[in-house]
Amino acid sequence: MPQMPEQNRSSERWSRLRVYLWQRPVMLALMTALAVLFFLLVTGLTRAYQAQRRSLGNRWYERGVADLNSQRFDAAVTDFRAALLYSRDNYNYQLNLAEALLGMNHTAEASVYLMNLWDRQPEDGLVNLELARITAQKGQAQQAIRHYHDAVYAAWPPQSEGLRQKARLELIDLLLRNNENQKAQAELIAMSENADDDPEQHRVLGDLFVRAGDYQHAFTEYRLSLKTDPRNAKALAGLGLAAYQLGRYPLAQQYLGEAMKSDPSDSASAERWKTTALILCMDPFRRQITMAERNRRVVEAFSTAGQRLEKCASSNGNGPRAGGQQPDLSQEWSSLKPQISVRGLQLNPDLTERAMDLVFRVERETSSSCGPPAGPDLALLLLSNLHEGNSF
Amino acid sequence: MSLDTDSRTEAVSDRRETGGAKQVPELAARSFWRLAFREDRFFIILSVFIGVFSGLAVVCFRYAIDWCRLYLLGTGVVLTPMRMLLAPTLAGLVIAVLVLHFFPATRGSGVNQTKAALYIYNGQIPFRTAIGKFITSALAIGSGHSLGPEDPSLQIGACLASVLGRQMRLSRDRMRLIAPVGAAAGLAAAFNAPISAVLFVIEEVIGRWTAGILGSVVLSAVSSVVVMRWFLGSEPLFRIPAVEMTQPSELLAYSVLGIVGGFAAAVFAGGIAALRPALKALPRWTQYLQPAMAGLLIGLIAALGAPQVMGAGYEYIDQAMHGQFTWQFLAILAGLKILATLLSFISGTPGGMFAPTLFIGAMLGASVGGAERLLFPHLTILPGAYALVGMGVLFAGFLRAPMTSVFMVLEVSGNYSIILPVIVANSLAYVISRTLQPTPIFDLLTRQDGLELPSMEELREEDILHVEDAMQSSNAPLLEAEDTLGKAVRSLDQSQVDYLFVRLSPSGWSTVRKEQILALATDDNADAKLSSLLPLKRVPYLHPDHSLETALRYLDRWPVVPVVSRADFSRLEGVVSQRAVLDRYREFGEG
Numbered sequence: 012m013p014q015m016p017e018q019n020r021s022s023e024r025w026s027r028l029r030v031y032l033w034q035r036p037v038m039l040a041l042m043t044a045l046a047v048l049f050f051l052l053v054t055g056l057t058r059a060y061q062a063q064r065r066s067l068g069n070r071w072y073e074r075g076v077a078d079l080n081s082q083r084f085d086a087a088v089t090d091f092r093a094a095l096l097y098s099r100d101n102y103n104y105q106l107n108l109a110e111a112l113l114g115m116n117h118t119a120e121a122s123v124y125l126m127n128l129w130d131r132q133p134e135d136g137l138v139n140l141e142l143a144r145i146t147a148q149k150g151q152a153q154q155a156i157r158h159y160h161d162a163v164y165a166a167w168p169p170q171s172e173g174l175r176q177k178a179r180l181e182l183i184d185l186l187l188r189n190n191e192n193q194k195a196q197a198e199l200i201a202m203s204e205n206a207d208d209d210p211e212q213h214r215v216l217g218d219l220f221v222r223a224g225d226y227q228h229a230f231t232e233y234r235l236s237l238k239t240d241p242r243n244a245k246a247l248a249g250l251g252l253a254a255y256q257l258g259r260y261p262l263a264q265q266y267l268g269e270a271m272k273s274d275p276s277d278s279a280s281a282e283r284w285k286t287t288a289l290i291l292c293m294d295p296f297r298r299q300i301t302m303a304e305r306n307r308r309v310v311e312a313f314s315t316a317g318q319r320l321e322k323c324a325s326s327n328g329n330g331p332r333a334g335g336q337q338p339d340l341s342q343e344w345s346s347l348k349p350q351i352s353v354r355g356l357q358l359n360p361d362l363t364e365r366a367m368d369l370v371f372r373v374e375r376e377t378s379s380s381c382g383p384p385a386g387p388d389l390a391l392l393l394l395s396n397l398h399e400g401n402s403f
Numbered sequence: 404m405s406l407d408t409d410s411r412t413e414a415v416s417d418r419r420e421t422g423g424a425k426q427v428p429e430l431a432a433r434s435f436w437r438l439a440f441r442e443d444r445f446f447i448i449l450s451v452f453i454g455v456f457s458g459l460a461v462v463c464f465r466y467a468i469d470w471c472r473l474y475l476l477g478t479g480v481v482l483t484p485m486r487m488l489l490a491p492t493l494a495g496l497v498i499a500v501l502v503l504h505f506f507p508a509t510r511g512s513g514v515n516q517t518k519a520a521l522y523i524y525n526g527q528i529p530f531r532t533a534i535g536k537f538i539t540s541a542l543a544i545g546s547g548h549s550l551g552p553e554d555p556s557l558q559i560g561a562c563l564a565s566v567l568g569r570q571m572r573l574s575r576d577r578m579r580l581i582a583p584v585g586a587a588a589g590l591a592a593a594f595n596a597p598i599s600a601v602l603f604v605i606e607e608v609i610g611r612w613t614a615g616i617l618g619s620v621v622l623s624a625v626s627s628v629v630v631m632r633w634f635l636g637s638e639p640l641f642r643i644p645a646v647e648m649t650q651p652s653e654l655l656a657y658s659v660l661g662i663v664g665g666f667a668a669a670v671f672a673g674g675i676a677a678l679r680p681a682l683k684a685l686p687r688w689t690q691y692l693q694p695a696m697a698g699l700l701i702g703l704i705a706a707l708g709a710p711q712v713m714g715a716g717y718e719y720i721d722q723a724m725h726g727q728f729t730w731q732f733l734a735i736l737a738g739l740k741i742l743a744t745l746l747s748f749i750s751g752t753p754g755g756m757f758a759p760t761l762f763i764g765a766m767l768g769a770s771v772g773g774a775e776r777l778l779f780p781h782l783t784i785l786p787g788a789y790a791l792v793g794m795g796v797l798f799a800g801f802l803r804a805p806m807t808s809v810f811m812v813l814e815v816s817g818n819y820s821i822i823l824p825v826i827v828a829n830s831l832a833y834v835i836s837r838t839l840q841p842t843p844i845f846d847l848l849t850r851q852d853g854l855e856l857p858s859m860e861e862l863r864e865e866d867i868l869h870v871e872d873a874m875q876s877s878n879a880p881l882l883e884a885e886d887t888l889g890k891a892v893r894s895l896d897q898s899q900v901d902y903l904f905v906r907l908s909p910s911g912w913s914t915v916r917k918e919q920i921l922a923l924a925t926d927d928n929a930d931a932k933l934s935s936l937l938p939l940k941r942v943p944y945l946h947p948d949h950s951l952e953t954a955l956r957y958l959d960r961w962p963v964v965p966v967v968s969r970a971d972f973s974r975l976e977g978v979v980s981q982r983a984v985l986d987r988y989r990e991f992g993e994g
Contacts, residue, residue, distance in 0.1 A: 035445055038571055042452050049459050057634045060466045067478050093479040096718065100638065123725040127642065 068097035072104055079107060084114035102128060109141060118145050136165030140178045147181075152189050159185065163198075176202070180215070187222045195223045203232060210240035217249045226256040244273035248280045255283050258397040260294075263287045289390035295367060296398060305363070306356040313351045313366050315387045316373040317344055323381035340373055371395035446577055446619055450584050453567055454623035457560035457588035458630025464537055464559065464593075465635065468552055471545020472714065484706040487547065487713070491698025494546030498539050498752055499691045506535025509753045513558025515849045517586045518608050518856045526565055526578035533562035539753040543694070547713035549701055549743035551758020553593040560589020560627070583608045584619045591624035592631040594757070595639060599811040600624045606804050607845065610857060639815060641721040644787030647820045653782055654827055660771045660789060661796055661828030665835025667767055668800025671741050671760075672840045676847050679749040683851070690751065697750035701743045711736055712743040715758035720765040720794075726786040728766075730773025737766035756844075760801050761794045768793015788824070791816050795825050800832035803843040808833075866991075870954050871947035873987040874966050874977040879903050881975060884913075888936055889929035891920050904965060905939055910972050912965045913939040947976055951987065954979050 075090030091108035098104060105124050112121035122145045128138045143158030159182035167175045179202050186195035203216050213236035220229035233250035236243060251267035254260070267284040270277055291297070295308035320341050350359070351366050374392040378384050384392050475490040476482050502510055509532060520528045540555035564585025568578050583604050591600035601624050605612060609620075648654075682693060704712055711719040723733060744759040772789025775782065791812055799808035812825045842850070849856045880894035880903040894903060901917040915937060923936050933939065943957045944965045957964050958981040968974040 035571065039448065042567070046452065046455050046459075049456065053459050053462055053634060056463065056466055060469070063473075067473075071479070089479070089481050093481075096478075096480060099642075099718075099721075120725075120727050123644075123727065127725075 064097040068094045068101065068104065070094075071097070072101075072107070075104075075107055075111065079111050079114070082114065084111045087111035088115060088117075102131065106137065109138075113141060113145075118148065121145065134161065134165050136162045136167045136171070136175065136178070139165060140174060140181075143178070143181070147185055152185065155185055156182065156189075176212075180219070183219050183223075187219070192223045195219070196225050196228075199223060199225070200228065203228065208239055210236040210238075210243060210246065214243060214246045214249065217246065217253070221249065221252060221256075226253045229253040230257060242273055244270055244277065247273055248277055251280055251283065255287060258393075260287045260290045264291060286386075286389055286393070289387055290393055293387060293390050294394055294397075295363065296394075302357070303353065306353045309356055309363050309366050310351055310353055312370045312391055313344075313348075315391060316370040317348070319377050319381075319384070319388050320344055320373055323377045326381060340369070340376060343369055344373065367398075371398070442574060442577060443615070445571070446573070446580075447622060449567060449571060449573075449581075450619035450623040451626045453560070453564040453581070453585050454588040454591075454626025454628075455630050456563045456567070457556075457585055457623065458592045458627035458633075460533070460537070460559050460563060461556045461589055461592035461627065462631055462634045464541060464552060464556060467537065467541035468545045468715075471541050472547075475546045476713070482705065482710055482713075487705040487710060488699060488702035491547040491702050491713070492695045493698075494542050494548070495694030495696070495698035495750070495752065496691070498543055499694045501535065501539050502694075502751065502753065503690060506531060506539060508532045509535040509539050509558075510751045511748070511753065511848065512554035512755050513561075513753075514554055514586075514607065514845055515852070515854070515856065516558055517561040517582050518845070518849070519854055520561060520565060520582040521579055521608065522856050523854070525575055526568060526580070526582050528558075528562040528565040528582060530562065530566050533559045533566075536562070536753060540755075543747070543752045543754045544714055546698065547701060547705065548694075548698060548747040548752050548754055549712055549714070549716075549740060549759055550747050550752060550754025550756070551715045551761075552755060553590055553757035554755025555753060556589040556593030557586045557755075558589070560585040560587070560592070560623075564588070564623075580609075580616050580619070583616065584623045587620040588623035588627035592627040594811075595628065595631065595637075596811060596814045597621075597624040597628045598814050599807055602810050603804055603807040606806050607802070640717050641724060641815075643791065643816045643818070644724055644785065646785055646788035646791060646816060646818055648788070648824055649783045653784070654824060656772075656775045656779065656782055656784065657789075657792055657824035657828045658831055659775065660768055660793060661831030662835060663771055664764065664767055664793060664796030664828065665800050665832035666839070667737065667741070667763065668797055668832060668836040669839035671745070671763070671797075671801050672836070672844045672847070674741070674745045675748060675844065676840070676842070678745065679848075680851055682749050682751075693750035694747075694752040697746040697752060700746050704739055704743055709736060709739050712740050716740070716762040717758065720762055720790065723765050723769040724787040724790045726769070728769070730770045730777070733766045733770035733773065737763050737770060740766065756802070760797045763801075764794035764797030765790040766793070768796065788821060791821060792824050792828050796828045796832040799829035800836035801844060803833065803836070803845075805829060805833050868951040868987060868991055869947065870945045870949045870951060870966055870979055873951055873954070873983045874947060874979050875983055877904065877965070877975055877978045879914075879963075879978070881906065882933065884908055884934040884939055885932050887930050887932060888920065888923055891915070891933060892924050892929075895920055902963070904975065905933060906973055906975075907939060907941065911941045912944050912967070912975075914942050914961070914963065914965075915939070944972070945979060951984050954984055955981075958984060 071090050071094035075087045075094060078084075078087035078090055088108060088111045091104055091111055094104045095101065095108065105128055109121040109124040109128070112118075112124070122142065125138055125142050125145070128135065129142060132138065139158045139162035143155045143162055146158060147155035159178055162178035163175060163182060165175070179198060183195045183198050183202070186192070186198065199216060199219055203213075206212050206216060213232045217229045217232035217236060220226070220232055230250065230253035233246050233253055236246040237250060240246065247266050247270035251263050251265075251270050254263035254266060264284060264287040267280045267287060270280045271284060274280075293308055293312060295305045295312065300308075324341065347362075347366060347369060349355075350362055356362050356366075370391060371394070374384065374388060374395055377388070378392055383389075471494075475494065476486050508516060508529070513536060516528070516532070520526055536555050536558050540550070540552065544550050544552055561582040562585065564581045565578070568581035573581065586608055587600050587604040590603060591597040594600060601617075601620050604620055605617070609616060682689075685693075701713060719736070722728065723736075728736070740759060740763045744756065744763070747754060748756065769786045769790040771793070772784045772786050776784040794815075795808045795812040798811060799805045802808075808829045809822070809825050813819060813822060846856070878898065879900045880891070880898050882891055882894060882903055882905050884905055884907050886905075891903060895901075895917050902914050903917075903920075905913040905915055907913055915933070919937060928936060942961055942964065944967045945954055945957070946969050947966055948969075954964065958979070963978045963980050966976045966979055968976050
């Protein structure tokens with residue numbers, strides 16, 4: 012008899028325990044199943060949501076590109092902003108928005124986007140090019156040079172290779188503006204090595220070499236340009252200038268003359284042509300001239316130098332001096348004057364060298380103390396540079 | 404502890420009753436299940452599920468808001484005036500009907516409702532509240548009402564947690580705690596910031612740090628963020644620019660931001676305090692029109708040139724951080740957003756105040772930074788840093804959650820170098836706002852709604868009485884356990900009190916009543932030691948820094964409790980009695 016209540020109590024406890032034990036595990040399993048279902052549902056929703064956002068983003072982006080290509084920067088900015096609503100970190104959207112903002116001259120905002128893009132892809136050529144332009148505009152030359160460098164050496168898509176050239180040209184221009192001629196020359200040489208047969212490109216390179224003071228390379232580039240476009244007035248003028256600067260005056264006269272013919276309004280070339288003509292007819296050391304002609308040129312140069320000394324003395328109040336230990340140039344000129352004549356030079360050919368040495372010293376000295384020379388004085392000064400260090 | 408004992412006892416008795424060796428594996432399995440699904444452990448597992456469900460719900464909520472925005476306001480950034488005026492107005496009408504007829508518990512932000520669930524309703528929140536909050540808030544935010552998704556997410560999370568807790572038949576104590584667990588999950592997923600969410604719930608909803616709840620709150624927050632990031636990615640709500648403080652003198656510049664932010668927060672909170680009751684007092688039929696009118700006015704502000712005030716406005720916070728507005732326009736936007744949010748909130752439109760607070764803070768911060776840059780060009784002022792600090796400033800000043808405000812900025816920016824400006828500016832804003840608007844916004848709202856929930860700020864700031872405040876110097880003789888009975892009798896004769904303290908060896912205290920001593924006082928016992936004559940029972944002792952509440956636990960059993968030094972337990976600092984404690988409480992109550 013005492014077994015029965017004990018058994019009842021036990022089975023009652025067991026059933027209570029079973030409820031207690033199994034309820035939570037079952038609920039947990041149900042909850043897991045529900046979570047999986049909910050998860051799948053949200054996955055489906057997410058796909059639909061993302062597809063819609065992608066489509067909206069692309070739609071606004073395409074509109075923006077069309078507006079950007081039509082130079083409607085204001086509309087393009089609005090379009091790209093709308094596109095970015097649907098894909099905030101999309102690289103192309105941001106890049107195009109920055110381009111549109113630059114088109115509107117909103118450089119501050121554009122640079123924020125560009126810096127963000129640069130952080131993500133520091134090797135992007137276009138981003139570096141735009142950042143270089145902005146920083147150059149702000150006068151931050153060194154930073155601009157860094158960005159230009161990165162743009163030049165970035166991996167550009169084949170259809171954008173022109174932009175790399177553009178970046179390099181802008182870099183060279185910036186270097187030249189900042190008087191970093193050697194760096195500019197290095198970039199120019201690298202660029203000329205990769206240049207194709209485009210005469211205009213060679214002409215531009217020639218111009219830049221001229222700005223960098225590298226007339227030899229400029230000469231080569233102009234010649235390459237003229238090879239395919241022989242009547243290009245700018246290239247002819249450039250070649251004339253390069254030859255002029257290199258002291259190759261006969262060639263300079265020839266090309267400058269052709270440049271003047273091609274472009275009669277080119278006054279700089281005309282001026283240089285005149286100086287070149289003067290040089291050629293005043294140079295006593297030119298080959299293929301007679302002794303008499305040489306002596307005549309020496310006498311003329313000596314006389315020109317004397318006049319220059321006089322003019323200089325009257326404008327300054329006193330004559331130029333070569334230095335504390337050097338004899339006064341006027342005195343030297345006056346003491347030599349009686350001996351300088353065609354006959355005197357015939358009798359004493361050694362006087363040619365002394366006379367021309369004095370002439371060159373006078374022209375150099377007066378050019379630094381009395382302002383830049385012109386006409387025959389300029390010709391003599393250029394001759395002095397040409398023959399400097401030569402024994403006559 | 405008691406459960407462990409019960410299960411052991413039951414297991415042993417079961418084994419005795421069944422007696423068979425076959426039953427052992429079954430019993431072991433049963434014990435395992437019982438241990439594994441014991442309520443405190445099960446609560447931890449449940450917290451993860453709460454996080455998962457809340458995360459999924461918040462993801463859906465985000466989609467719902469975006470879809471509402473797309474279909475109501477359009478897909479572009481330039482909205483047509485017609486849509487700007489009509490969308491929030493018509494949505495306001497629909498929301499009013501839904502709130503007044505179907506989901507009355509969805510009004511407002513949701514933080515107070517969660518607190519009410521914890522303190523009043525034993526964690527019970529009806530499921531329809533989550534449904535209502537989801538629909539009405541998505542409609543409100545998507546149509547351009549100046550509200551945010553964070554607080555509704557918090558309430559949705561709390562509601563889901565409550566539903567799960569009910570299904571799992573949790574005990575009343577656990578049910579009370581389940582709403583904050585869900586709230587943390589919802590907020591963490593909405594804000595993509597689990598630390599800030601946990602801190603906010605602890606700081607503003609629960610109000611105390613206990614190991615039991617902290618683990619669950621953290622687990623739910625983390626799991627909800629993981630789920631949210633699975634679907635929406637881990638990118639933050641706004642792109643954070645590089646921020647740093649280069650010169651210590653910039654702290655002064657940030658202090659100005661703290662001061663301005665403190666005043667702005669006070670104006671914002673003051674506006675709600677003054678206007679909300681006024682609107683609630685209007686006839687009931689006007690409540691059908693209030694959200695619509697608010698929507699119309701917001702649409703008007705937008706159509707007149709400030710569409711940025713519509714919705715949560717995270718994209719504009721992003722733009723402000725990246726210096727895309729002038730400081731004058733930023734200041735105007737901050738002012739207009741205060742106005743727009745006031746309109747939305749006081750009209751009873753469901754939606755949160757987190758996002759508008761951050762928006763106002765960011766605009767104000769970037770504006771102050773921009774103005775300071777003009778005035779002090781030598782300072783390296785970055786608009787992004789000021790916008791970021793500004794968000795923390797408004798958070799501290801308006802929502803009055805100072806700890807959360809600091810960690811939120813750090814978590815969102817992922818940059819520790821900004822901590823000094825954040826602490827300085829937030830503290831200033833908090834102090835100024837507290838001075839100008841003594842009642843925190845959440846407490847203000849609960850009181851306006853006729854509820855009396857514990858104020859976390861008041862709890863934090865509450866003066867606590869200590870034992871030293873009620874302690875009196877002891878007149879009772881002080882003897883050692885090894886002293887003689889004769890010495891005790893002599894001491895009592897010279898004393899006015901009818902008890903003495905006995906210092907026990909090596910430590911501890913006991914009290915002996917006068918009658919006990921006198922009963923033993925015979926000539927034979929005069930030289931006998933007290934410890935050999937009396938059963939010296941240890942009495943509890945207190946330290947001066949103990950709270951008076953602690954003292955009260957002992958004073959009903961011991962009329963006088965010794966107060967001893969923490970450095971030297973054998974040194975009596977004084978005594979505390981029930982009367983002295985009650986007198987001190989009375990004095991405190993009288994102010």
